Amino acid sequence: MGLYSDDGFIRPSFLTHIGAAIADRDVLTLKRDVAGLHQSELGDLIEALLPDQRRALVDLLGEDFDFSALTEVDDAIRMEIVDDLPNEQIALAMQELDSDDAVYILEDLDAQDQDEILAKLPFTERIRLRRSLDYPEETAGRRMQTEFVAAPPFWTVGQTIDYMRDDQNLPDEFSQIFVVDPTFKLLGAVHLDQILRTKRAVKIEDIMHETRHAIPATMDQEEAAREFEQYDLLSAAVVDENERLVGVLTIDDVVDVIQQEAEEDLLRMGGVGDEELSDTVVATSRSRAPWLLVNLATAILASLVIGLFDATISEMVALAILMPIVASMGGNAATQTMTVTVRALATKDLDIYNAARIVRRETLVGIINGALFAVVMGVVAALWFGSTGLGGVIAVAMVVNMLAAALAGILIPLLLDKLGADPAIASSVFVTTVTDVVGFFAFLGLATLWFGFG
Numbered sequence: 001m002g003l004y005s006d007d008g009f010i011r012p013s014f015l016t017h018i019g020a021a022i023a024d025r026d027v028l029t030l031k032r033d034v035a036g037l038h039q040s041e042l043g044d045l046i047e048a049l050l051p052d053q054r055r056a057l058v059d060l061l062g063e064d065f066d067f068s069a070l071t072e073v074d075d076a077i078r079m080e081i082v083d084d085l086p087n088e089q090i091a092l093a094m095q096e097l098d099s100d101d102a103v104y105i106l107e108d109l110d111a112q113d114q115d116e117i118l119a120k121l122p123f124t125e126r127i128r129l130r131r132s133l134d135y136p137e138e139t140a141g142r143r144m145q146t147e148f149v150a151a152p153p154f155w156t157v158g159q160t161i162d163y164m165r166d167d168q169n170l171p172d173e174f175s176q177i178f179v180v181d182p183t184f185k186l187l188g189a190v191h192l193d194q195i196l197r198t199k200r201a202v203k204i205e206d207i208m209h210e211t212r213h214a215i216p217a218t219m220d221q222e223e224a225a226r227e228f229e230q231y232d233l234l235s236a237a238v239v240d241e242n243e244r245l246v247g248v249l250t251i252d253d254v255v256d257v258i259q260q261e262a263e264e265d266l267l268r269m270g271g272v273g274d275e276e277l278s279d280t281v282v283a284t285s286r287s288r289a290p291w292l293l294v295n296l297a298t299a300i301l302a303s304l305v306i307g308l309f310d311a312t313i314s315e316m317v318a319l320a321i322l323m324p325i326v327a328s329m330g331g332n333a334a335t336q337t338m339t340v341t342v343r344a345l346a347t348k349d350l351d352i353y354n355a356a357r358i359v360r361r362e363t364l365v366g367i368i369n370g371a372l373f374a375v376v377m378g379v380v381a382a383l384w385f386g387s388t389g390l391g392g393v394i395a396v397a398m399v400v401n402m403l404a405a406a407l408a409g410i411l412i413p414l415l416l417d418k419l420g421a422d423p424a425i426a427s428s429v430f431v432t433t434v435t436d437v438v439g440f441f442a443f444l445g446l447a448t449l450w451f452g453f454g
Helices: 012-023 028-033 039-048 051-064 069-073 074-085 087-094 099-106 111-119 125-135 157-166 192-197 221-231 251-269 282-307 309-317 318-348 355-385 388-420 423-451
Strands: 176-180 186-191 235-240 244-250
Touching: 012 028, 012 051, 028 051, 039 069, 039 074, 051 074, 051 157, 051 186, 069 074, 069 087, 069 099, 087 099, 087 111, 099 125, 111 125, 111 157, 111 244, 125 235, 125 388, 157 192, 176 192, 176 244, 186 192, 221 235, 221 251, 282 309, 282 423, 309 423, 318 355, 318 388, 355 388, 388 423
Parallel strands: none
Antiparallel strands: 176 186, 235 244
């Protein structure tokens, strides 16, 4: 029986079994059934356990606990576990991890704890981790692995193979050997398959290829992931400002970055920031409150527009019934356009060269969809309230608002991006405001003019 059920969740029976073993402090059972799990499986198990069970599991497994599993859980759970552990235990665990995993865990600790843990590490490891931590967050330097294989260009293939056989500190997995000069400036790279196909006497410089896609350590991790996607890379050298080799970025880290960035954009579009499922009630409320406050302000603005036509609404109650339809249709249309635009900006598919064409396309889409649904809603309103005039008013208002929605959905994200703001965070509030204000003003204003109210 596997660890997961058919729907991809930890099996309840296994969770109950592990919970009982934790309650009984049955170390033998935990080491047999948990210690051998893959880091991603252990991460899923940790997230499924209760907070007290998580802490107890780490304590009971002791040296058999795989700290790399902490890179698979959300930030709140990771900090919850790490905060309960002594720095000595964390330092010992860091020595068993790849440098990229160690940095991932250390980067969320405060500076004092980082310094204490690093001080307990061997000199070489300490320098490597400190160098990675000195790079800005969400850059290639933070995500890189500092364990790599490098060789000088004058070595032969045979010397390189002998070196790899004798050195005990090589990475567990690697796909290419980097070629460097005495100052560690990157000269090129050789894939392992090329090494295997070449005779021992051939020099490395004769079979190396130029590394055209070396990644600056200060490059944003999302830009680095785009390099991997565009050029189908499995790994890439990471270089400092002097083009010296400082690490390697591998595809497994890039996949994590892609997933993280996609989740981040999705959450920001919903106005919930970096919220995690494991966050406390207070933390969750605090993260959502600012955007709810902004939404409240925009809702008041829309209400003020409605207030301008209170006399019109009092004369014809049907207007109050129908006006949410106009605003809702515009809001949904704007969200569709905005979602496509924000994603295109994030993937660099939308730029200054094709922006005008995309704006024209969205304008035509807004007019066509506006006209289509205007006819439908105009007929419905005319039959519902027995007034062809009212049907005509809502039809025209819907065309106007759908057009405004299309333009707002693309122009507002473009403007925010131009100003240096994150369109994923701020677009939805402004776009919704535009569709509400334009929808209410168009519908109620046209009704006032047509029926002579006010």
